[in-house]
Amino acid sequence: MIYLKWTSSELASLELDALSALYTEVDDDGWVQREVGVCSQGLVVHQLTPTTNRPGWFGLARLSRLMLNSNVTKMEFEAFWSAGRDAR
Numbered sequence: 514m515i516y517l518k519w520t521s522s523e524l525a526s527l528e529l530d531a532l533s534a535l536y537t538e539v540d541d542d543g544w545v546q547r548e549v550g551v552c553s554q555g556l557v558v559h560q561l562t563p564t565t566n567r568p569g570w571f572g573l574a575r576l577s578r579l580m581l582n583s584n585v586t587k588m589e590f591e592a593f594w595s596a597g598r599d600a601r
Contacts, residue, residue: 514538514539514540514541514546514587515538515539515540515541515581515582515583516536516537516538516539516583516584516585516586516587516589516590517536517537517539517580517583517584517585518534518535518536518584518585518589519534519535519536519537520533520534521533531550531552531558531559532550532551532552532558532559533551533552533553534550534551535548535549535550535551535559536548536549536550536551536585536589536590536593537549538590538594539581541581543577543578543580543581546562547560547561547562547594548560548561549561549590549593549594549597551593556596557593557596557597559597560594560597560598
């Protein structure tokens with residue numbers, strides 16, 4: 514898996530009011546598997562798993578292989594994922 518952090522300078526559709534960063538878990542084929550949105554206070558405010566109809570399909574195009582270089586660790590992603598799950 515590949516772990517990516519997106520900020521408003523990298524993702525134009527990221528709403529600054531609610532999210533300051535979006536973390537995604539992407540498989541080796543470029544399909545997003547999970548995503549976690551974090552606010553400026555470091556709290557998880559968004560958590561999404563893909564539908565079962567198509568692996569990793571959120572209605573967006575699959576990420577290009579050129580984009581598939583982790584810029585965060587699995588441990589960092591999992592910490593936010595667990596925080597969001599525990600907050601439910």
